[in-house]
Amino acid sequence: SGVSPDAITFSSLLPSVSRFERLEYCRQVHCYIVRHGIPLDDICLTSALIDAYFKCRGVSMAEKIFRQCDSADVVVFTAMISGYLHNGLNIDALEMFRRMVDVRMSPNEITLVSVLPVIGGLLALKLGRELHGFIIKNGFNKRCNVGSAVIDMYAKCGRMDLAFEIFGRLSNKDVVSWNSMITRCAQSDDPSAAIDVFRRMGASGIGFDCVSVSSALSACANLPSESFGKAIHGYMVK
Numbered sequence: 001s002g003v004s005p006d007a008i009t010f011s012s013l014l015p016s017v018s019r020f021e022r023l024e025y026c027r028q029v030h031c032y033i034v035r036h037g038i039p040l041d042d043i044c045l046t047s048a049l050i051d052a053y054f055k056c057r058g059v060s061m062a063e064k065i066f067r068q069c070d071s072a073d074v075v076v077f078t079a080m081i082s083g084y085l086h087n088g089l090n091i092d093a094l095e096m097f098r099r100m101v102d103v104r105m106s107p108n109e110i111t112l113v114s115v116l117p118v119i120g121g122l123l124a125l126k127l128g129r130e131l132h133g134f135i136i137k138n139g140f141n142k143r144c145n146v147g148s149a150v151i152d153m154y155a156k157c158g159r160m161d162l163a164f165e166i167f168g169r170l171s172n173k174d175v176v177s178w179n180s181m182i183t184r185c186a187q188s189d190d191p192s193a194a195i196d197v198f199r200r201m202g203a204s205g206i207g208f209d210c211v212s213v214s215s216a217l218s219a220c221a222n223l224p225s226e227s228f229g230k231a232i233h234g235y236m237v238k
Contacts, residue, residue, distance in 0.1 A: 007037075007038055007039075007044065010029065010032075011042070011045045011048045013029065014051070015048065018055040018056055021056050021057070021158045023054070026052045026056045028052055029148075030049060041046040041070075043075055046072075047076050051063075052084070053065070056088060057135050059087055062083055064186075073112060074100070074106070074107065077097075077105065078107075080117055081096050081097055081100075081132060082114040083113045085114060090118045091122070093118040094124070094127075097111075106138075107134075109140060112149065113149045116150065117152065119175070120152060120155070120156030120157060123157050142171075142172075144170065144174050144176070144177060148177040151177065151180050152180045154166065156184075160188055160193075161210075173206065175207065178206055178213050179211045181210070182197050182201070182212060183211070184195050186218045187218065189222070191219035191222040195216060195219055195220065198216040
């Protein structure tokens with residue numbers, strides 16, 4: 001057609017390429033971008049390329065692109081944090097978040113949802129509480145996905161009391177926030193609490209999904225009575 005692809009074209013293409021998780025595919029697209037003189041000064045293209053390399057396990061290439069980016073913004077930093085988390089590099093993800101804070105760049109909703117699991121995975125409760133304070137101060141606690149991530153962070157840090165407190169205050173609970181509580185209760189050796197949350201979820205009108213049922217059944221395995229498991233199985237066959 002005579003129309004050449006541009007930065008927007010490749011920003012849209014790269015997420016599809018990364019689904020194959022084949023590093024050579026990502027490199028081929030990157031080579032095409034360079035060969036045709038498409039500059040990486042477009043933030044969307046830079047973040048998409050970083051994200052694709054991380055998902056294809058090309059961590060060093062993602063880091064190289066980040067180092068070459070002169071105008072890294074919150075989107076690029078968030079892509080780095082998410083990418084490190086995706087590859088199990090929690091310490092690197094936390095260090096990237098600290099670099100972001102050092103340059104006085106405010107995290108957005110996606111950044112917070114990306115870094116909270118990192119903090120939970122590292123059991124960094126003090127930092128988690130500081131970040132929670134930032135979330136409240138800036139109104140992010142009203143966002144259900146951020147609230148769910150805060151709940152999960154506290155639970156991973158062994159503070160189920162704080163997880164329940166935040167969960168109780170969450171006004172717009174969705175299936176993710178309910179599932180997070182059920183799962184963490186089951187994993188914290190409190191199966192009765194997991195079943196209680198499961199029941200409350202049903203009473204709230206929020207529909208169960210496979211995660212809800214699987215987590216509740218896992219909790220039932222640690223209870224002496226079989227009645228709870230049979231009741232949950234009933235939901236599965238309806």
